[in-house]
Amino acid sequence: MIPAAFDYKVAESAEHAVQLLGEYGDESKLLAGGHSLIPMMKFRLATPTVLIDVGRLSDMRYIRRDNGHISIGAMTRHEQLENSDVLAEACPMLKHVASLVGDPSVRHRGTLGGTMAHADAASDLPAAVLALGGTIVAAGPNGTREIAASDFFSGYFESVLAADEMITEIKVPADTGGWSYQKFNRRAQDWAIVGVAVADGGSGVSLVNMGSTPLRAEAVESALRGGASAADASLMAADGTSPPEDHNADAEYRTHLAKALTARALAEAGAS
Template sequence: MIPAAFEYRRAASVDEAVALLAEGGEDAKLLAGGHSLLPLMKLRLARPSLLVDIDRAAGMRHIDERDGTLAIGALARHQDLATSDLLRARCPLLAHAASLVGDPQVRHRGTAGGSVAHADPASDLCAVLRCLDARMVVQGPAGRRTVAAADFFVGFLESALGADEVLVEILVPVPAAGHGWSYQKFTRRAIDWAIVGVAAVVEPSPEGIARAAVGLVNMGPTPLRAAAVEAALRGAPRTAVAAAAASAPEGTEPAADIHADAEFRAQLATVLTRRALEEALSRC
């Protein structure tokens, strides 16, 4: 449980972090809250030769709104999201999901950016951000670029981030006025990772449902959208929810592990999707 030797540098800004990553090459890694990277290093599953600590880098811990878009600095802690008055008012799904991450210590140390960059399909925030059509702003030696969440998560613990890039902020379009939302997280104990989780946003219409977005946690190697459910609910009456939820496992590849087999996860996805949609509709 002792990491391999590494060099340690602290970056005071995003620019400095990018420069240090370039200096360190392929084996350099950013360190934010350390709650995913350090356990991997202790198990020697990660052996970076250089750690670039961005924990105190300036200008990366904001949560604000610009022209209908919420901007969340990569260093914002889960606790910052959970207790943000702005998020609670404008995007309660995000604040609520952050409040369910791990335990108080994890929420006070772990960062939104670290969660996203780590790209764990079991992460609460990654699937919620997929559901919310978030975009990731990343900075590398060539400048900044923006990557849609749909393109950001490319494989198990694998993102579109280059080895020389820093995730700077996460942009989330403010959900439509009058929307309903829900996050259903199935765990054995309150502080655990999700065995399966479902995030839902519903936009109502006078006839029923105008549009629904559904994000799935731990139903494949990346955070997923339940595309079949969303298609079934476009312009549908509220009574269509249970039948639509039954298609939640379509297109997923749930893993089998010590917590659940694939069949149980598929069943959970169906049940949690129905519950999430019903709760979201009750909030419209």
């Protein structure tokens, strides 16, 4: 529980962070809320030699409504999502999902940009952004680019972000249809054993902890588009997934949970 030695730099802006990333390369990591990175460093599972602190970039903490979508600054903390009036009106799903992340101390430190970049298949918010059909805005040495959430996650704790890119903003559509988030775990503070996010009445369905990345339940989505009932569609929730096995669940149980929770989520979201 004692991290290896590292150097520490404070970024003055997103541009400065990108510049520092370019300077220190693969040996560096961005530090936002730190609630995923620092435990990994304490276990010495991560040993970055330079930490670039972007957690102080308070101008990157905002939630605002722009032309049909919500723009959220990457350094916005889960607690701000949880208590956002803008989200209450325009995207209550994200507000609700944020309220289920970890415990209050985690939510007061963790950031939306940080959890997206960490790309943990077991995290709540990435799956919610995925179901919502959100977009990730990333800054790099050559300016910014937008990445669809469905293209963002590329592997176990991996995204398509380049080593010298930083997430600056997350966009999600506003005022979409019925939604649900079903999180199954053993303690309130835990990651989901399996979670299911349903957005916009069933047009977006995503799975938590059913593979190496947050996943779209594409079989469910296409079945619904093809007119299948919610009950029938939910039976396809685990199609094409390779659920992980751990102390809480084997693949059989995860498959069962994915189907059962999808059925619940679709019912709550009003998908017929």
